[in-house]
Amino acid sequence: MSNLSTSKWTKYKLLRKSEKLRAYLPETEWLKESAFWRLLNKYQQVIIKPTGSYGGHGVIRIKKLEDSGYELQDGAKKKRFTDQEQVNAFLKKKTGKNFIVQQRIPLATVNGRPFDMRVMVQRHPHSKWQVTGKLAKVAGSGFIVTNIRMSSGKVVSVEHAIKHSQLKSMRSADLLAQLDKVALKSAAKLGPSYRWVKTMGIDMAFDKAGHVWIIEVNYAPMLELFLKLKDKSMFRRIKSFHKK
Template sequence: MTKPNTSKWTKYKLLRKSSKLRVNLPETAWLRESSFWRLIKKYGEVIIKPTGSYGGHGVIRIKKMDSSIYEVQDGATKKNFTQHSQLNAYIKKQASKNNIIQQRIPLATVNDRPFDLRVMVQRRLNSPWEVTGKLAKVAGKGYIVTNIRLSSGKVVSVEQVLKNSMLKKMRANDLLSQLDKVALHAAQKLSPYYPWVRTMGIDMALDKDGNVWIIEVNFIPMLELFLKLKDKSMFHKMKSFGKTKPRNK
């Protein structure tokens, strides 16, 4: 078997092979003018991001405001396109950067700020995968990305974010159980293609209806994010699985 690369696009295609996981994957395509118009017409809002970058860099949101206005948000900066020709030129420029386009998930929010989740899945040699930690990343004011450095967001416990979000009426235990189930299945699906990987940081999301989504899977996640939680026990547990090369994320 040819060794696959570790790009977002490749991992998405591998996860899509699982009929169980398809419902948890936002529709994603390689960015072209044709794929952009197909997805923006279908969903009204899309995310464009580099297939090889990490940490939220280069993530752009495009939203159809009405029949002739498209809002483009890059970081905290927003601008409108009213001419299809201008937007096509912009998309062509982004496509030249090896970007993918993805259905925008209507993320659950806390105080009107979107949040997503980092679920850590690890295994010891010849042992099954297990979930070793979870945290929530809340976007900074005015940002669409939850990356802490880019958006000045914050890290909180998953229990805290569920309690304070619009999802508080749902049973937290059910949501947590579903997150674990999907994360473990994703790790099990990817591991045959990447047998050397023993730690995965799976970025996941809950939409406003409590559905679970896989945003992307990182093979060299920054464990130190978990030091921002009051409870350090998850961090120490993850470190016990072996040292992971640090990476800025």
């Protein structure tokens, strides 16, 4: 068993070491006041989240407003702040030591709701990584997180999400091929540091221009999400790898 941390920050730093993967990673920093304001001024919107959480818990979006104020969104709740001091005070109260801040990706949307994708990458002992399934998670109304339980969102096929998004004019086969390619490169980069891991659930996204992004990598992904798809063959395939 590896002693290496499985936190979001550690996995991000490992992925960043790959020149080929850097273009697919949102710029991310350990949460400090200086890093927060640098990224917010650079991208106009940032996400802050705890490094050890899952299920969308603790994820907050902050964006600069045109009137020089700031809007914060936590779940479906929104707050407005008029100055930096108010934002700093909120962050000190709301966040602990183990938080990261990253650029907010303008996710592609289905009916105005952002979606991302869970890509399952698995391997048998001593064999190469394979993509065994993928689905799209569409956020519930008013939410920025796509976690199904938290936002009352829905699961659809990736093909369905593409077809009903800003990406519908692009070739679906090309988008899916790029998704698989980046997912497999991610698993190949992380695999040697976590040799005990045989299953990865990689959360990925398309922005509104069709660029692929790596959001985070889970080593204990919830397989039952795949039961929400009409076609259960992906779930059976994933489970067959899991058992072995």
